[in-house]
Amino acid sequence: MEQQETLSAQNGLWLVPTPIGNLGDITLRALEVLRTTDVILAEDTRTTSKLLRHYDIDTPMRSLHMHNEHKAVPKIVSELASGGTMSLVSDAGSPSVSDPGFLLVRACVEAEIPVHALPGATALIPALTLSGLPSDRFVFEGFLPPKKGRQKRLLTLAAEQRTMVLYESPHRIIKTLEQLAEHLGEDRSATVSRELTKKFEETIRGTLHELVHHFTQTPPKGEFVIVIAGGS
DSSP: OOOOOOGGGOOEEEEOOBOSSOTTOOOHHHHHHHHHSSEEEESOHHHHHHHHHHTTOOOOEEEOOTTTHHHHHHHHHHHHHTTOEEEEEOSSBSTTSSSTTHHHHHHHHHTTOOEEEOOOOOSHHHHHHHHOSOOSSEEEEEEOOSSTTHHHHHHHHHTOOSEEEEEEOTTTHHHHHHHHHHHHOTTOEEEEEESTTSTTOEEEEEEHHHHHHHHHHSOOOSOEEEEEOOOO
């Protein structure tokens, strides 16, 4: 296998996936990048600092999140254009996948600044493979719109023939499962995975109706990934 050239010689933006729960789920290359770039752009510096302390990394951090991304991107691009090297991380998983990062990556591409993406942790793939549903063709929907456009998205999913993967929060999981059952049918097969890679990880399998019943009886805790069979 060809060895990666010295990272310090490569300027630009590095997209670095971080563990979704278990701190051991980070690659050696990701740790090397976090140690050698000039700055780490973090969604929440408090969350990222726990990871950096665990691996004894002292690279300076700056915040980049959904509330400051529009304002911060031009300055970051200017610094990168001058030869800087930065890592971008989210609180958990791969940057720009249902997390901040898209605006910065697009701006870097437009400015012809090198962008490097590392492989690594993301919640959707483990949940998909755990589901036992067809994984050769699937569609990732992220979070459904909370209000505007939600009904239209649900109608679109009702016609989808591929396996579907959604993210959801604990306070909306029951409502989302109920709406999915209404639009896709109560007997549609699905799974819900929660707390992936953590101590209390579990995957619940059944019909949408059965999943609604389960979480009505069992208070939902943690972050959720819903995997739903496609329509026939």
